[in-house]
Amino acid sequence: MLLYNNSWSANCYKVRLLLTQLGIAFETRDLDVVDRSNRPEVLGGLNPALRVPTLVFDDGRSLGESGAILWYFASTVGTRYLPEDPFERAQVLQWMFFEQYDIEPNIAVARFWKLAGLEKPASEVEAKLAGGQRALAAIEAWLSGGRQFLVADHYTIADIAVYGYTHVAEQGGFSLDAYPLLQAWHARVAAQPGYIPIT
Amino acid sequence: MLLYNNSWSANCYKVRLLLTQLGIAFETRDLDVVDRSNRPEVLGGLNPALRVPTLVFDDGRSLGESGAILWYFASTVGTRYLPEDPFERAQVLQWMFFEQYDIEPNIAVARFWKLAGLEKPASEVEAKLAGGQRALAAIEAWLSGGRQFLVADHYTIADIAVYGYTHVAEQGGFSLDAYPLLQAWHARVAAQPGYIPIT
Numbered sequence: 001m002l003l004y005n006n007s008w009s010a011n012c013y014k015v016r017l018l019l020t021q022l023g024i025a026f027e028t029r030d031l032d033v034v035d036r037s038n039r040p041e042v043l044g045g046l047n048p049a050l051r052v053p054t055l056v057f058d059d060g061r062s063l064g065e066s067g068a069i070l071w072y073f074a075s076t077v078g079t080r081y082l083p084e085d086p087f088e089r090a091q092v093l094q095w096m097f098f099e100q101y102d103i104e105p106n107i108a109v110a111r112f113w114k115l116a117g118l119e120k121p122a123s124e125v126e127a128k129l130a131g132g133q134r135a136l137a138a139i140e141a142w143l144s145g146g147r148q149f150l151v152a153d154h155y156t157i158a159d160i161a162v163y164g165y166t167h168v169a170e171q172g173g174f175s176l177d178a179y180p181l182l183q184a185w186h187a188r189v190a191a192q193p194g195y196i197p198i199t
Numbered sequence: 200m201l202l203y204n205n206s207w208s209a210n211c212y213k214v215r216l217l218l219t220q221l222g223i224a225f226e227t228r229d230l231d232v233v234d235r236s237n238r239p240e241v242l243g244g245l246n247p248a249l250r251v252p253t254l255v256f257d258d259g260r261s262l263g264e265s266g267a268i269l270w271y272f273a274s275t276v277g278t279r280y281l282p283e284d285p286f287e288r289a290q291v292l293q294w295m296f297f298e299q300y301d302i303e304p305n306i307a308v309a310r311f312w313k314l315a316g317l318e319k320p321a322s323e324v325e326a327k328l329a330g331g332q333r334a335l336a337a338i339e340a341w342l343s344g345g346r347q348f349l350v351a352d353h354y355t356i357a358d359i360a361v362y363g364y365t366h367v368a369e370q371g372g373f374s375l376d377a378y379p380l381l382q383a384w385h386a387r388v389a390a391q392p393g394y395i396p397i398t
Contacts, residue, residue: 048337049297063289065296072289090262090271093292097264098248101299138247 001026004043004054006033008115010108010164011066012053013198018070018160021194022078026055034116066164067096070157081160083152091151095158098135099165106132107165111172125173132174136166136182143181148188155192163189168198200225203242203253205232207314209307209363210265211252212397217269217359220393221277225254233315265363266295269356280359282351290350294357297334298364305331306364310371324372331373335365335381342380347387354391362388367397 003019005012005028019026031042031052039050047054047064055069056062063069071093074081083089110128113120139162142150150158167186169176176183189195202218204211204227218225230241230251238249246253246263254268255261262268270292273280282288309327312319338361341349349357366385368375375382388394 048341049301050337061286063286063293065293065300067296068289068293071292072285075288076285086271086275087260087262089274090267093270094262094264094267097266097296097299100296101264101303102248104300105304138249142247 001058002056003028004046004052004056005030006052007199008033008112009052010168010198011051011104014066014160014164015053015055015069017196018073018078018081018157020196021081021192022073023194024073024077033112067093067100067161070096070160074157081155081157083154083156085152088152092156092158095150096161098138099161102131102135102138103162103165106135107169107172107174109172110174111165111168114172129173132169132172136169136174136176136179139166139185140179140182143185149185155189159185159189200257201255202227203245203251203255204229205251206398207232207311208251209367209397210250210303213265213359213363214252214254214268216395217272217277217280217356219395220280220391221272222393223272223276232311266292266299266360269295269359273356280354280356282353282355284351287351291355291357294349295360297337298360301330301334301337302361302364305334306368306371306373308371309373310364310367313371328372331368331371335368335373335375335378338365338384339378339381342384348384354388358384358388 001024003012003015003026005016007030031039033052036050043050043054046056046062049064051064053066053069054062054064063072082092106128110125110132113125147153149155150162163186166182167189200223202211202214202225204215206229230238232251235249242249242253245255245261248263250263252265252268253261253263262271281291305327309324309331312324346352348354349361362385365381366388
């Protein structure tokens with residue numbers, strides 16, 4: 001299996017983390033996330049979004065979107081990372097969609113601007129910080145119900161998906177000081193068997 | 200069942216469409232999408248994102264994110280709207296994540312600005328139009344492979360999810376003239392049994 005990858009991208013990290021925890025071997029090929037001019041040539045025909053992660057199976061089939069890749073492996077090989085109950089499975093997806101809509105576009109983008117050294121207007125940076133803080137506060141409120149993990153009281157791909165960018169939010173200029181339950185949950189994720197860090 | 204709803208939102212429409220096609224009865228309660236000041240009071244405790252659609256079941260459980268709601272009903276009641284094959288199921292999710300990341304933030308937001316009469320800087324409007332056109336072109340390219348539907352050669356919740364905002368893209372200032380396959384696919388979706396229009 002070949003994973004089109006980038007070391008900055010926590011979307012790619014989510015896939016590397018699950019595949020490693022499942023003991024599934026894969027190769028990586030890193031793509032540039034600043035200069036994307038070769039994307040149509042490399043990913044055209046593999047992923048309509050021309051983004052990483054894109055996974056290519058040995059039989060030539062390909063799959064894009066970190067959430068879809070996580071779901072595929074958790075629903076086939078790593079079923080311990082998905083609840084069995086259909087409602088809890090839908091809750092897993094609720095958090096995964098929330099992550100791609102509310103967390104990623106704010107925290108990942110603010111972090112990318114910093115990592116890439118891009119100067120952006122203060123109003124744009126402020127908007128990303130405000131949106132990201134709202135998302136972090138929503139997770140903190142959810143965890144305040146005594147939950148150890150996001151869904152079903154055990155580690156699932158919802159945790160992997162939301163952990164991805166929130167655990168490196170400080171690299172985007174976010175403070176996690178106001179979110180002690182989030183920090184404790186980060187520590188629980190990092191204590192899972194087979195855990196690997198993002199770098 | 201109670202659906203917190205808004206008549207402009209195609210995310211809500213997706214849920215209304217599937218529930219109607221499945222013959223599942225539901226009530227709606229419309230929330231304002233311009234003045235959101237009552238959201239914490241109404242949706243707090245029901246949906247961490249404080250967004251519509253939010254579905255409340257008769258037993259009090261609640262679910263947010265249109266994609267999660269579609270998945271729940273298609274995986275339990277309306278299994279004809281999901282492929283059985285795990286890889287094709289992952290492809291359904293790939294399109295649903297693509298929709299929430301690449302289509303919704305561009306086409307839905309540009310359309311909302313027009314419907315609500317909000318004046319935005321030309322550069323912001325241009326960015327939304329460019330991002331939306333890239334997404335529409337990606338769908339057109341996918342359909343050029345001879346596909347009648349997005350996944351598995353039959354109508355699935357991937358079609359519902361992607362149809363939602365793309366079929367009203369012109370209300371956001373997008374032209375669909377360059378996408379004949381997209382328009383033909385729109386017509387196939389609208390010809391499905393039990394179809395209802397957005398308004």
